Each structure stands twice: as C-alpha cells, then as structure tokens.
Amino acid sequence: MARRPTHRRRSRGRGIRGRLARFDRRAVGCLGWVIFRRGAGFWAGPRGRCAYAAWKAVATHDLTPEIAGLPGFALHVAEAPDAASVLTARVAETLGLSAQAVDTYFHQLLMTLGGWAQVARQKQWQAELVGGADTTVTDLLAVRLLWEEALFLRYGLRIGAAWTEVRSAHEAPVVPTPDLVIDAILQDAADRAGQRVLSAGLANHPEPHAATRPKLQAAFCIDVRSEVFRRALESVDPGVQTFGFAGFFGLATAHRRFASDVEELRLPVLLNPSLRSRASDRAIVGETFARIQSRAHRAWGRFKLAAVSSFAFVEAAGPLYVGKLAGDALGLRQKTHHADPAPKFDPEPPLPARIKMAERVLRAMCLTDQFAPLVFLIGHGAKVVNNPHASALQCGACGGYSGEANVRLLAQLLNDREVRTGLADRGVTIPFHTLFVAALHDTTSDDVQLYDLERVSPVHEDELDQARTLFFRAAVLTRGERALRLPRANRGDLWGRSNDWSETRPEWGLAGCKAFIAAPRRRTAGRNLGGRVFLHDYDWRQDKGFAVLELILTAPVVVASWISLQYYGSIVAPEAFGGGDKVLHNVTGGIGVVEGNGGLLRVGLPWQSVHDGVAYVHDPLRLSVCIEAPREAMTEILNRHPGVRSLFDNRWLHLFTLDDDGQMAWRYAGDLQWVREARVEATKPMIKEAV
Incomplete structure (x- = not known):
C-alpha cells in the first residue's frame, strides 16, 4: 500500500512539531489507560460505561495536557458530545475530511495505537461470536479523534498548508508503488521456490509398507x-x-x-x-x-500488578525473593x-x-x-x-x-x-x-x-x-x-x-512453518519435512459429502494461516506486527507487553522467536495448503465460504491439490479457477532409517 504523509509524521522535531508529537504519544497512553480502566487488566476504574464514556469521565479532571501546553483540553473534553458516533462525525467535519479520505485516515489512526486497537478488536470478535456487538474499537477511535480535533484547533493555522497536503493524499486512490510491485514479484518467486522443494520431496516417493494391524x-x-x-x-x-x-x-x-x-x-x-x-x-x-x-x-498477583502498589512492590517485597532468584539462577x-x-x-x-x-x-x-x-x-x-x-x-x-x-x-x-x-x-x-x-x-x-x-x-x-x-x-x-x-x-x-x-x-515454537498438508499419512511418511509442515490426516474416499474436508478448510487451515502470518508479519514488518526485544519486555496490566518502561502495547512475536542472534530462523513465505481431494469439492466449499475463499483469492495463502502420486498437481488461481502445475522430479528420501 502506498504510504500516505500524515500530520503526525510532519510533527517531529522542535517547536510546533515537537509539541504535536508529544501530544500524540500522550493520546496513545490515554487510550491504553482506557482499556485498563474498563477492567481488561488489573487496574480498577469506572464500571458499566463504554470506553469512550469511561475515558471522558476521567479526562475532564486530568490536567496533564494543560501542563504540557494544551490549555483548555479538559474543558474541550467536557463539552464533547456524549455519543462517540456524533463526535466522530463532528471531528471529520472540523478536519475537513471527505468521504474518500476517512477510510485510510481512520485506519491510520487505529494503527498508531498498536496493540491497544488489537485488544479492542478482540473484544469485538468475542462479542460477535455469540451474536453480540462491542464498540470499544470505535470508542478508541473517537478518543483519538478528540485529541486530533484539540490539536487542530490549537495549531491548525500554523500547519494549514501541510494539512491540506495530507488530506489530498488520503483522498487519492490507493495504488501500489513501483517498489511494492517489485516486492510482490520477489515474494511470489520465493514462495514458488519453496513450493518446488516441497513438491519434489513429496512426488513419487515409495509408500511405506503398512502392517495389517499396527502394534x-x-x-x-x-x-x-x-x-x-x-x-x-x-x-x-x-x-x-x-x-x-x-x-x-x-x-x-x-x-x-x-x-x-x-x-x-x-x-x-x-x-x-x-x-x-x-x-x-x-x-x-x-x-x-x-x-x-x-x-x-x-x-x-493482583496486588503486585495494581496501579499503586506495583510501584512500591519491588522495594517492599524484593528481599523476600532473594532465595527464589538465586535458586532459579543456579537451577x-x-x-x-x-x-x-x-x-x-x-x-x-x-x-x-x-x-x-x-x-x-x-x-x-x-x-x-x-x-x-x-x-x-x-x-x-x-x-x-x-x-x-x-x-x-x-x-x-x-x-x-x-x-x-x-x-x-x-x-x-x-x-x-x-x-x-x-x-x-x-x-x-x-x-x-x-x-x-x-x-x-x-x-x-x-x-x-x-x-x-x-x-x-x-x-x-x-x-x-x-x-x-x-x-x-x-x-x-x-x-x-x-x-x-x-x-x-x-x-x-x-x-x-x-x-x-x-x-x-x-524452543523455536512454530518458526519455519511453510505448508499445510491434508492427506493420508502414507503420502508424507518417511519424508524429512524439517518440522515446517502442519500434517493433517485425511482420506477423501472415506469422507461422504466432504463434510470433513469442509471442516479442514474452514477451521484448521484458517488457524494455521493465522500462525503463519503472525511469523510472517513479525519478520517483514516488525515495527507494526512484531513484539520487539523480549529482554526489554514489561507485562502491562495482564494484557500484553510494552518494550521498556512505556510506549505502545506490542503485538506479534518477539525478535528472539524469529531470529537466533545471527540470522532469521523463519523464512517469510506464505503458507502453501496442499490437500489430496477432488478440486471440484474444494471449489464448492470455497464458493460457500467467501471469507475462506478471500484468503486464497487475495493471495494470503496458496492452495494446491495433490494427485494419486502425491504430486502438487493443480494450483488455485483465484476466482474459483485452477491451473495445472508442472510436474517435478522426485528427490531421494531425506531420512534414513534409525538403527
């Protein structure tokens, strides 16, 4: 996606830029505090209110923004509409955001919140699973927009030309830059290289002799x-x-x-x-x-992590842990x-x-x-x-x-x-x-x-x-x-x-995962897949009506894709989707971690989970899903489940059918179409029998 200039990026530096950046960070901290105060963590606060109302109830008495150089902020919050949706509409009008600009602008603001926005989205996901709804994400966006409005009213005249440029950038269609096109081509080439290695390891390998009844x-x-x-x-x-x-x-x-x-x-x-x-x-x-x-x-445990007692806990109780620390350190x-x-x-x-x-x-x-x-x-x-x-x-x-x-x-x-x-x-x-x-x-x-x-x-x-x-x-x-x-x-x-x-x-967890195979075990037995493949036993000839195939595509494949994309994002975009340095992590409110003594709630995996100190231990490849089943059956299932189909149509995942020789025979090309894969020569078995 093409990068869009924002007034946040232009605010770094001295004077007005430094103030805007400082207030931006303050806004992020307040939003994290909102989640804590709603009881998701260990810090008690206003109950029975939505996130926006809970934050507003306390922000009207918070003088920190006033001291930091934003006079009238508490009054501005007090006079804001009680409904988050009304505030969102008002701020969009104040900032002069057109209908074409709001999607990317709002998305950008949520991305600046890091893990706080993800926690809010999780609450919405959990509510949707039981047929409910949750407004935490839109409440956080409203709080973020209220800060934007206050900053704009304070400094708008001094950043007018730059802000006009930002609005125009958000109104423009999203188009890939030449660099991103090249990256996409290289990513596809890397994926296909990995698929050729996998296909060669599976093809035409002698099937192991199966005993009539295993011991x-x-x-x-x-x-x-x-x-x-x-x-x-x-x-x-x-x-x-x-x-x-x-x-x-x-x-x-x-x-x-x-x-x-x-x-x-x-x-x-x-x-x-x-x-x-x-x-x-x-x-x-x-x-x-x-x-x-x-x-x-x-x-x-709650006492240790409480908002007040946590600061004094180490000083007061630290000596009690000397024996435990020494025992742990010495094994x-x-x-x-x-x-x-x-x-x-x-x-x-x-x-x-x-x-x-x-x-x-x-x-x-x-x-x-x-x-x-x-x-x-x-x-x-x-x-x-x-x-x-x-x-x-x-x-x-x-x-x-x-x-x-x-x-x-x-x-x-x-x-x-x-x-x-x-x-x-x-x-x-x-x-x-x-x-x-x-x-x-x-x-x-x-x-x-x-x-x-x-x-x-x-x-x-x-x-x-x-x-x-x-x-x-x-x-x-x-x-x-x-x-x-x-x-x-x-x-x-x-x-x-x-x-x-x-x-x-x-341990390395699932680092290195690159493929998902659903087929009888005889297709993969004896192959050294290096701990990089999800292996699901499946025999389509025993699957009447393809109910099991549908379950595999809509549940295990989706979960495996999330795992794969978590590792992928933690490498290719560690600032946005990685967990940072594990050595510097501090647990925050029982929700997640921050790096050091503040900042955003980190998402994804820590650097130590994908890097050994010298090189990566995970190749950022998109997951290749290989299933031994008729492609007509898979096409019908994808047609019934547009959410699953979008993972393949949008090329977050690759989908293949395996033929009777275990060969990756057909590749899903999108839009419910398949193309024949070129056959590859088999490689020698990569594992020797143990003595």
Whole structure:
C-alpha cells in the first residue's frame, strides 16, 4: 500500500512539531489507560460505561495536557458530545475530511495505537461470536479523534498548508508503488521456490509398507513440532502408526482447572465452546484448602500488578525473593508439571450426544478400523518459566493452552463401554481390548507424559512399558534434531532450557512453518519435512459429502494461516506486527507487553522467536495448503465460504491439490479457477532409517 504523509509524521522535531508529537504519544497512553480502566487488566476504574464514556469521565479532571501546553483540553473534553458516533462525525467535519479520505485516515489512526486497537478488536470478535456487538474499537477511535480535533484547533493555522497536503493524499486512490510491485514479484518467486522443494520431496516417493494391524497408534496435533516427533517415533518401530489432527481433538470445551473458577477456552478462537468441563473433585478438605490457596495466590498477583502498589512492590517485597532468584539462577528450583485430577464434563452430555461426538472425532481422524491395542491421544504443551509469550508455545488449537484436558476427556469418552456399543451400531467397532491413553508431548524437552494410568487394567502394563520405551527413543532422536537449530544447545540440556528463567529461546515454537498438508499419512511418511509442515490426516474416499474436508478448510487451515502470518508479519514488518526485544519486555496490566518502561502495547512475536542472534530462523513465505481431494469439492466449499475463499483469492495463502502420486498437481488461481502445475522430479528420501 502506498504510504500516505500524515500530520503526525510532519510533527517531529522542535517547536510546533515537537509539541504535536508529544501530544500524540500522550493520546496513545490515554487510550491504553482506557482499556485498563474498563477492567481488561488489573487496574480498577469506572464500571458499566463504554470506553469512550469511561475515558471522558476521567479526562475532564486530568490536567496533564494543560501542563504540557494544551490549555483548555479538559474543558474541550467536557463539552464533547456524549455519543462517540456524533463526535466522530463532528471531528471529520472540523478536519475537513471527505468521504474518500476517512477510510485510510481512520485506519491510520487505529494503527498508531498498536496493540491497544488489537485488544479492542478482540473484544469485538468475542462479542460477535455469540451474536453480540462491542464498540470499544470505535470508542478508541473517537478518543483519538478528540485529541486530533484539540490539536487542530490549537495549531491548525500554523500547519494549514501541510494539512491540506495530507488530506489530498488520503483522498487519492490507493495504488501500489513501483517498489511494492517489485516486492510482490520477489515474494511470489520465493514462495514458488519453496513450493518446488516441497513438491519434489513429496512426488513419487515409495509408500511405506503398512502392517495389517499396527502394534501402537498415536494421534498428534497437526502442529509442525509434532512432525519431528512423529517421524522419529515411526522410525524406531515400523509397527507404529501416527495420525495428525487439530490439537483440541474435536472437543470445544471451556475448562476449569482444579480449585479455579476461571474458564479457559480450550478450543480454536474461531469457535464458541459447545462443552464445559472441570477437574474432578478431591477430598472436600483438600479441595477447600486448594481453593483458598488459589484465591490467595490470585489476590497476591493482583496486588503486585495494581496501579499503586506495583510501584512500591519491588522495594517492599524484593528481599523476600532473594532465595527464589538465586535458586532459579543456579537451577536449584526445577519446575515440574503437576497434573490436575482427571477432568470431567460439567454437565455430562447425554449418551446419544456422547456417541455422536465420539463418531465425529474418529471419522475426522480417519480412524474407524484396524485399531491397535493401545491408541495414544497426544496433545502438546510447553513448560517454560518467566516468559510472557508462553502462550505462543502452547497449542493454537486449544486457544493458547496446553492440550492435556482435551485428550484426557476424549480418552475417557472413547474408553466408555456404552459409547463403544453405540459406535458399533454406527459402523465403528472398537475392539474390547483396545485402550485409549491420554498423553502430553512437552515441546521444550520432548518428554511424553501419560495420564490417568491408575484407571488402566494390569493387562496393559507390558504394552505400556513398551510404549514408554518407544517414546523415550523417539524423544532422544527428536532432541538431537532440534538441538541443531537452537543456539547454545545440545540434546542433553533441553530440560534445562525450559527451567531457565533467563532463557529467551527455550524452543523455536512454530518458526519455519511453510505448508499445510491434508492427506493420508502414507503420502508424507518417511519424508524429512524439517518440522515446517502442519500434517493433517485425511482420506477423501472415506469422507461422504466432504463434510470433513469442509471442516479442514474452514477451521484448521484458517488457524494455521493465522500462525503463519503472525511469523510472517513479525519478520517483514516488525515495527507494526512484531513484539520487539523480549529482554526489554514489561507485562502491562495482564494484557500484553510494552518494550521498556512505556510506549505502545506490542503485538506479534518477539525478535528472539524469529531470529537466533545471527540470522532469521523463519523464512517469510506464505503458507502453501496442499490437500489430496477432488478440486471440484474444494471449489464448492470455497464458493460457500467467501471469507475462506478471500484468503486464497487475495493471495494470503496458496492452495494446491495433490494427485494419486502425491504430486502438487493443480494450483488455485483465484476466482474459483485452477491451473495445472508442472510436474517435478522426485528427490531421494531425506531420512534414513534409525538403527
């Protein structure tokens, strides 16, 4: 997009320019304060009011702008209209903004607010999911415009010529500059180069021999980090079969941990919770004590982050933390993961609903026959300390939480004898001796933790011991591969990285992600995809009516695109879409981080998540979505979902069909049209069998 000159850019410097820049920064700070005061953070303030009204109620008594050189600002706020929409219309008229100028001008003002505008948009998104509405974004825009109006009335005569030029620039059509055209061509070339490498690795590769009945099956999240572990696990024993499925495992649940009254949405942010769950109760005395302890801990945390006490907290309580800091620095205080009691649905759905839920999940996983004696449902999470961006290392399909609650609920569901009887009536027969086991893959250490084994019959003990051995051997291989990419790492110290409070790169998360493949595992088994591909198992021949294909395109693909674009934006436009330097981060109000002691709320990923100190660890490529399915079926789905279609039509993503040889055969060209892709020569397998 062509850059447009603004009076903000022209205001830098001494005199009038310096004043305008200073007031601009003050406006941004006030808007962040508005969000806090509405209760999104830990600072209390006016309740029951919209953001605009809450800010106005306090700004009429704030003399800081007057002291800084903007006399009459409090009175100007007091006399402003009570309705944000009326104020917006008035300011547009005062500034002389035409209908052609307001779109880009308003958009520019919201972009100057950084993460505050994004938090407001999130509130609107959450309201829209349940059919409601939220005005925080437009309220913030109104507050921002009120500052613009006050500055214009104060300094308008002195910046008249420059302001006329700015208005004209906003009225002009948006056209790409020659530099941006060249950038777009180079971006497309980089994308196609990456696609050729991917296509060559997939094409005409001999399919692995599949045993009639595997000795062990494991369903992993489609997360790119799971690709490395799946490949390692399959290599240590040919009797292992793995699957890829979205990490919330089809259970869109709002979960409450033990002794907590906070609901955590363990589901993609595209969805509303259709289930509710909580940790099972322990003995009533222990539960009561745990609840008191939990509430005291939350109260202490709120005290530390409160508007007044936070300033004195370090001086007053700092000496109490000397032992903790020393222990953390010397590695004497190892953080361990303590699992909650087994979760349960609250309330439990009726039996017909549970049967339908189980069938839907199994069919979406393409797991309807040939069940192994042990079927592991493996979510993932990351154990890290002192990391405000820890949620970026957790499961995106679980809303930024780890996936253990979902897999434990699903294992209970699929082990239920009544549910299995109902499934058999629907054509899905699970053998009596097949056991579903919930597990969690820690992506920082590659350990696999098994859950709820106290409910397992001793009959399965030998099989579980064999599985633990396989997981251990796979973890060794995975750590060895991952250690090659991590700075200052070797396969033996990855546990230490997760417990080191000073470690800025405990792992790489999803850095490097470049493709999404939905196809039978035989298309990708044995290929070393380098931990860069989302792998979703899908067999269109078992998908009657293409309901699963529609689900894949409208949910996992969209979430994967957001993840990919987050990494992309954090590299190509770090000032606007990156998180800044993690070393300088300060958590602000429990919402996000600022860099240093002030400024904008940062968005996106910190620099340490995409750069190793020498070079980038993520190639800024647009995600290539490869699906083995008839292109006619995909065309129909795109036609029914214009929002998803726009991602491909506007070239935020690339879409391909895979043919029967695993070749990327057709490319989506936009407007529901496809073009044939040139065939490429296959490359040799990029992984050797483990000895």
